[in-house]
Amino acid sequence: MTNSTPAFPPGTILGYPRIGRRRELKKAVEAFWAGTITADELESTAAGLRRATRDRLAELGLGRRDSSIPETFSFYDQMLDAAVTVGAVPPRFASLADDDGAIDLAGYFTIARGVGEHAPLEMTKWFDSNYHYLVPEIGPETVFALASDRIVREFEEARETGFLTRPVIVGPVTFLALGKASDEAPAGYRPLNRLDDLLPVYATLLDRLSVAGAEWVQLDEPALVSETIDVARAELLGAAEYAYSTLGALTGRPSIFVAAPYGSLDDALPILAATPVEALGFDLVRGDVPNGLNDTVASALAGKTLVAGVIDGHNIWRGNLAAAFGAAGALAALSPSVSVSTSTSLLHVPHDVDDESGLGSRGNDGDLASWLAFADQKVEQVAVLARGLTAGAGPGAASGATSGADAIRSELDAASAALAARLAAPGVRDGAVRDRAASLTEADFSRGDYAARVAAQEAALGLPFLPTTTIGSFPQTRDIRRARAQLTRGELSTGEYTALMRAEIARVVELQEEIGLDVLVHGEPERNDMVQYFAENLDGFAVTENGWVQSYGSRCTRPSILWGDVSRPKPITVEWSTYTQGLTDKPVKGMLTGPVTILAWSFVRDDQPLGDTARQVALALRDEIHDLEAAGIRVVQVDEPALRELLPLKKKDHADYLDWSVGSFRLATAGVAEATQVHTHLCYSEFGVVIDAIRKLDADVTSIEAARSRMEVVGDIRSSGFDHGIGPGVYDIHSPRVPSVAEVTELIERALEGIPGRQVWINPDCGLKTRGYAETVASLKNILEATRAVRAKVAVPLPA
Ligand code: GLN
Numbered sequence: 174m175t176n177s178t179p180a181f182p183p184g185t186i187l188g189y190p191r192i193g194r195r196r197e198l199k200k201a202v203e204a205f206w207a208g209t210i211t212a213d214e215l216e217s218t219a220a221g222l223r224r225a226t227r228d229r230l231a232e233l234g235l236g237r238r239d240s241s242i243p244e245t246f247s248f249y250d251q252m253l254d255a256a257v258t259v260g261a262v263p264p265r266f267a268s269l270a271d272d273d274g275a276i277d278l279a280g281y282f283t284i285a286r287g288v289g290e291h292a293p294l295e296m297t298k299w300f301d302s303n304y305h306y307l308v309p310e311i312g313p314e315t316v317f318a319l320a321s322d323r324i325v326r327e328f329e330e331a332r333e334t335g336f337l338t339r340p341v342i343v344g345p346v347t348f349l350a351l352g353k354a355s356d357e358a359p360a361g362y363r364p365l366n367r368l369d370d371l372l373p374v375y376a377t378l379l380d381r382l383s384v385a386g387a388e389w390v391q392l393d394e395p396a397l398v399s400e401t402i403d404v405a406r407a408e409l410l411g412a413a414e415y416a417y418s419t420l421g422a423l424t425g426r427p428s429i430f431v432a433a434p435y436g437s438l439d440d441a442l443p444i445l446a447a448t449p450v451e452a453l454g455f456d457l458v459r460g461d462v463p464n465g466l467n468d469t470v471a472s473a474l475a476g477k478t479l480v481a482g483v484i485d486g487h488n489i490w491r492g493n494l495a496a497a498f499g500a501a502g503a504l505a506a507l508s509p510s511v512s513v514s515t516s517t518s519l520l521h522v523p524h525d526v527d528d529e530s531g532l533g534s535r536g537n538d539g540d541l542a543s544w545l546a547f548a549d550q551k552v553e554q555v556a557v558l559a560r561g562l563t564a565g566a567g568p569g570a571a572s573g574a575t576s577g578a579d580a581i582r583s584e585l586d587a588a589s590a591a592l593a594a595r596l597a598a599p600g601v602r603d604g605a606v607r608d609r610a611a612s613l614t615e616a617d618f619s620r621g622d623y624a625a626r627v628a629a630q631e632a633a634l635g636l637p638f639l640p641t642t643t644i645g646s647f648p649q650t651r652d653i654r655r656a657r658a659q660l661t662r663g664e665l666s667t668g669e670y671t672a673l674m675r676a677e678i679a680r681v682v683e684l685q686e687e688i689g690l691d692v693l694v695h696g697e698p699e700r701n702d703m704v705q706y707f708a709e710n711l712d713g714f715a716v717t718e719n720g721w722v723q724s725y726g727s728r729c730t731r732p733s734i735l736w737g738d739v740s741r742p743k744p745i746t747v748e749w750s751t752y753t754q755g756l757t758d759k760p761v762k763g764m765l766t767g768p769v770t771i772l773a774w775s776f777v778r779d780d781q782p783l784g785d786t787a788r789q790v791a792l793a794l795r796d797e798i799h800d801l802e803a804a805g806i807r808v809v810q811v812d813e814p815a816l817r818e819l820l821p822l823k824k825k826d827h828a829d830y831l832d833w834s835v836g837s838f839r840l841a842t843a844g845v846a847e848a849t850q851v852h853t854h855l856c857y858s859e860f861g862v863v864i865d866a867i868r869k870l871d872a873d874v875t876s877i878e879a880a881r882s883r884m885e886v887v888g889d890i891r892s893s894g895f896d897h898g899i900g901p902g903v904y905d906i907h908s909p910r911v912p913s914v915a916e917v918t919e920l921i922e923r924a925l926e927g928i929p930g931r932q933v934w935i936n937p938d939c940g941l942k943t944r945g946y947a948e949t950v951a952s953l954k955n956i957l958e959a960t961r962a963v964r965a966k967v968a969v970p971l972p973a
């Protein structure tokens with residue numbers, strides 16, 4: 174480190190929730206979309222939120238003028254922000270840009286959401302989180318140039334209110350590595366090849382930030398920790414070396430902090446160590462303190478600030494503060510300059526435990542809140558640890574060294590006491606649940622021969638060629654949401670609420686019959702959320718009141734807290750499904766959420782392996798499926814949209830993950846008769862990555878997202894030889910666009926080019942709950958019209 178390097182702050186976070194404590198940003202953005210507020214009004218709401226965030230972070234213990242507060246605001250997504258900053262706007266949206274390539278707010282949202290015939294950028298999960306980012310499209314036609322100075326303006330905005338903040342942007346390697354080749358690109362084209370053209374834009378940006386007075390910038394490079402992205406490791410490492418030698422060599426730039434959340438850097442560490450960047454971030458929740466470093470790497474690291482990501486940004490437990498402190502201390506053996514941080518951005522956790530009054534949960538007497546840390550509590554934890562590190566306190570230090578150190582010791586002790594209380598609390602371990610999970614045998618995990626199942630299901634269901642269905646939910650109308658709110662407030666009785674939901678179900682059934690769908694659903698009106706609904710009906714979970722977390726754009730979810738052993742006190746969905754089946758002769762799918770997804774979209778206890786927890790959830794679902802079948806339901810769908818999301822980023826962890834994730838699905842579903850058709854639904858289009866897992870799930874029918882990527886997945890399905898039923902989506906439900914009959918026909922035909930017709934099902938990409946009725950009905954009608962046209966054209970294949 175040169176003398177001119179400003180000190181890195183002793184404590185920081187990698188990012189903070191952007192949606193607002195009461196989802197103010199969501200509301201403002203949606204009001205802007207609806208045309209009820211102007212762009213200026215939206216801008217001023219956003220500026221207010223940024224100001225509130227800075228003030229709050231300072232109040233919680235981060236410094237106002239030491240670059241410890243990161244600028245991670247976004248109107249929609251940080252990858253989209255990076256794309257519009259560097260001018261990577263796809264040609265179909267070129268008309269949105271002015272002469273300098275700049276895009277206004279309306280244009281920004283158009284790229285995210287699509288318009289008319291122009292599909293939006295694809296969306297996919299951010300590492301192993303439930304956050305979705307927009308996938309930049311990069312091709313030979315992409316002209317990189319600094320097209321937005323929003324980052325600089327936000328820094329200046331903060332400076333005007335007396336703050337010296339730390340601008341944050343996705344790093345160039347991650348930006349390109351997660352990008353996809355545009356349609357204009359020739360075969361074999363890789364966005365990472367454009368690094369040389371992109372770096373000058375980052376250089377310009379760094380220069381502008383330096384002129385504005387920024388002392389530190391944070392470049393997020395999570396791609397460096399992942400072994401599951403679609404780029405050869407050697408190429409990724411080469412890019413990192415080139416990018417950070419190049420940016421590092423610039424003069425007059427701010428100091429650079431490269432953050433690498435979501436895992437350990439492994440072989441990327443020596444590479445980054447050898448570059449001139451001034452600070453490196455380590456995710457010490459997922460990864461370990463680096464050891465066995467050779468002398469060159471060790472001496473390079475000794476000259477940098479090492480940022481110890483010891484507070485879990487991805488979960489809500491108060492955690493073991495003493496252990497976190499110990500890990501930060503261990504990093505201090507590698508460099509005289511160590512700072513404390515969160516492991517990831519706090520984007521993944523809600524704002525504040527103090528916003529929860531009830532934390533309702535059966536079997537927990539209300540001490541749950543003391544076990545938790547949301548974003549604000551985590552900031553406080555960082556501040557405590559940072560003070561402790563500075564004061565030389567901590568587990569190994571002699572007590573009473575300084576009074577500051579004593580104060581910190583007492584914080585560490587309080588966290589340890591809360592942890593001990595949690596582990597001993599009633600409900601955390603339930604003997605009956607544990608005995609049942611321990612007594613399972615091989616047979617509990619497998620169904621009969623697939624061919625026999627196909628024959629039995631054909632006889633039981635009598636479905637046409639290219640059967641049509643939906644993924645489960647129908648639009649959640651304002652009336653439905655209002656009824657649920659009234660039920661919660663006690664303004665509706667359970668009986669009145671049930672009657673309203675039944676009326677809704679009857680409407681949805683009638684609509685599906687009119688449209689001509691083959692396998693019907695009840696539409697899930699009674700579910701606020703596909704995971705929370707089950708969490709509310711299972712023991713071992715608690716739900717929050719204000720614990721919102723951004724999922725994508727303006728969309729938020731409220732993850733439940735899985736704190737204890739899981740069991741099902743009584744049937745959950747059976748009455749709804751049997752009521753629905755009573756309304757129609759067509760088969761109705763019973764709809765359940767699978768164990769992996771229930772885990773992925775909840776905050777899960779961290780005191781036992783995920784696989785043990787998944788097994789408990791699977792047993793509860795198995796009982797539910799048994800009851801559905803006994804009540805006459807012939808098709809059951811167990812959604813596992815998060816199967817890919819939880820796939821560990823490191824290859825060495827895959828086998829264990831696939832073992833327990835697949836095992837829990839099979840445990841849930843293997844109890845049914847051959848004639849009962851088991852569906853599953855997955856929510857992403859990178860089928861290839863988890864094809865083995867999908868095959869092993871052994872579901873009779875798997876529906877998967879495919880429309881947004883225009884059936885890219887078909888190649889993977891074909892080459893994998895997957896031979897069960899498969900429904901590649903033909904309708905992108907993430908966008909309000911109605912696909913035309915011609916468009917859907919083309920997608921179906923593309924599917925049939927790669928997959929034998931007898932396997933193919935026709936369905937949307939995902940559930941319809943976020944859509945409006947008008948567009949949903951129009952789209953489903955187009956899907957049916959297209960299906961009929963293809964059925965008429967393609968000869969019905971003989972049974973296999
Ligand atoms: N059955 C759920 C629905 O239709 C599935 C949602 C999902 O995959 N995310 O809403």
Ligand code: ZN
Pocket residue numbers: 644814854855856938939940
């Ligand atoms: Zn889905």
